[in-house]
Amino acid sequence: MTGLLAGFAIALLIALGLVAARGARKTRALSERLERAALELQRLQMAFSRFAPDHVIERIIADGSEGIGEKKEVTVLFADLVGFTALSESVEPVLLVRILNGYFERMSAAITEHHGYISTFIGDGILALFGAMAPNPWQGNDAAEAALAMREALAAYNEELAAEGLPSLSIGIGLHRGTGVAGVVGSAELKQFAFIGRTVNVAARAQDLTRSFAADIILTDSVRQGLDRRFVLSALPETAVKGVERPLSIFALEGCGG
Secondary structure, three states: OHHHHHHHHHHHHHHHHHHHHHHHHHHHHHHHHHHHHHHHHHHHHHHHOOOOOHHHHHHHHHHOOOOOOEEEEEEEEEEEEEOHHHHHHHOOHHHHHHHHHHHHHHHHHHHHOOOOEEEEEEOOEEEEEEOOOOOOOOHHHHHHHHHHHHHHHHHHHHHHHHHOOOOOOEEEEEEEEEEEEEEEEEOOOOEEEEEEOHHHHHHHHHHHHHHHHOOOEEEEHHHHOOOOOOEEEEEOOOEOOOOOOOOEOEEEEEEEOO
């Protein structure tokens, strides 16, 4: 009987040992999975952190929608400094960078305060999106208000530059509303939220026209149709631009009546 009990005890210990071993293996496997998940989460955050809004990052992580595009109606704001090439040739590099950074900081604040998202900086240009992150029926108003805020912010910045004996800056802003594909694009190391389609090109063409018509803010009819009546506009001649089949109906944005 004693031998039987001893055998049973040994068998029980062996069984418990096997269970413990399996548990340890499962624990190690789970730990490895958690570690891999943590590394993947860190990779995603590092890849997106500088080029996508926080809620876009959270959505990608939550539902695994990395790289998936969505068709959206978006208002695009394209801004560019006028005569910046000449300025860059007359100012020391360190000072030029400081001037440009001050400009970007103020323009970025004006855009984000009016619910816009800065997609990218292109040299001294700014590409901003309204309605790309979430449906926004007031995106045209937001974009127009942002453009006017940029005008005001630049005037204040020019006063600061003048106080230092530095040259003032001039800006041209183009606005256009249309459909395109919004999504996160890039490589494994570097990604950004982008809007792809003709709408961006037309906004850039509208910005180019600011030089021809001596107007610092020009918007297309697609934007005008969604604006409140409080915005003051001046009609400009319909103008043919490269890459667009029909001449653009364009307007200069003078101000806002409140």
